[in-house]
Amino acid sequence: MASSINYHCLAYAALEVCNPLDMPTVDAAVARTGLRPGARALDIGTGNGAIAVRLAEAFGLEVTAVELDPAMADIARGRIAASAAANRIRLRQTSSGAVLADIAPLDLIVATGTTDPVGDGQLEPAAILAALAGHLKPGGWLLWGDLIWTAEPPVPVRQIFELTNRFTTHEGTHEAARAAGLEVVSAGISPQAAMDHYIGTADREARAWLAEHPDAPEAAAVRAAADRVKITFEFGNDFVDFSLYLLRKPLI
Incomplete structure (x- = not known):
């Protein structure tokens, strides 16, 4: 387990993908890009590193994975080291802004459920998509995933x-992508079962760790985070979904 425990590292160590999303859905989206082995990808907020590893192993991409949280970076580092494609993955434990500031234009950027994906505190989807588009090659791709509003919430x-990101509707994401000069190639909303698995797994892992480590220094923070997430989704489940978008920057 990572050297510093928090709610997210407990949850994400047990999940294949750190979102209400499964790997076959990610595979299908990346396959649509037609990118050849050796193409350059950036996985922002790599979390447990699973998507970065998949991009390198299944598609032969050269991947830079960025993760700011030290506990999460430890988990990603272990998964990357165990991968047969470890030589094609570079993990940077820093902010996304620091990486974007010195990286050449990319063939693919992956940002799924990422807090502060451009590293400047920007919260609005339209501004974030526009900023990320500026780091793509002409004809490059952005795999963007986030919560969306399905109805007006209280x-x-x-x-x-x-508190950490601004969300829009499914239609609003399309509008934001177009405003950023990106073409929406595919868009899909995760089934409720994916959301249930994501929230249920995260809560189960946190509660199991708390039962085993009730007096750990991190226990109070883990319990507070688990309670907050559980209550948030219990009250918000009727108003949100998770959606994955494959966006393309035009060649001209």
């Missing part, structure tokens, strides 16, 4: 969900 629900 003000307290919106405030809790948007």
Whole structure:
């Protein structure tokens, strides 16, 4: 286990993908890009490293994975080291902004459920998509995934969900992509079963760790985070879904 425990590292160590999303869905989206082995990809907020590893192993991409959280970076580092494609993955434990500032234009950027994906505190989807588009080669791809509003939520629900990111609707994401000069190639909303698995697994892992380590220094913070996430989704489940978008920057 990572050297510093928090709610997310407990949850994400047990999940294949750190979102209400499965790997076959990621595979299908990446396959649509037609990228050849050796193409350059950036996985922002790599979490447990699973998507970065998949991009290198299944598609032969040269991957830079960025993760700011030291506990999560430890998990990603272990998965990358165990991969047969470890030589094609570079993990950078830093902010996304630091990486974007010195990286050449990319063939693919992956940002799924990422907090502060451009590293400047920007919260609005339209501004984030525009900033990421600026780091793509002409003809490059952005695999963007995030929560979306499916109905207008009560003000307290919106405030809790948007403490770290701003969300829009499915249609609003299309509009934001077009405003950023990106073409929406595919878009899909995760089934409720994916959301249930994501939230259920995260909560189960956190509660199991708390039962085994009730007096650990991190226990209070883990319990508070687990309670907050559980309550947030219990009240917000009727108003949110998770959606994955494959976006393309035009050649001209």
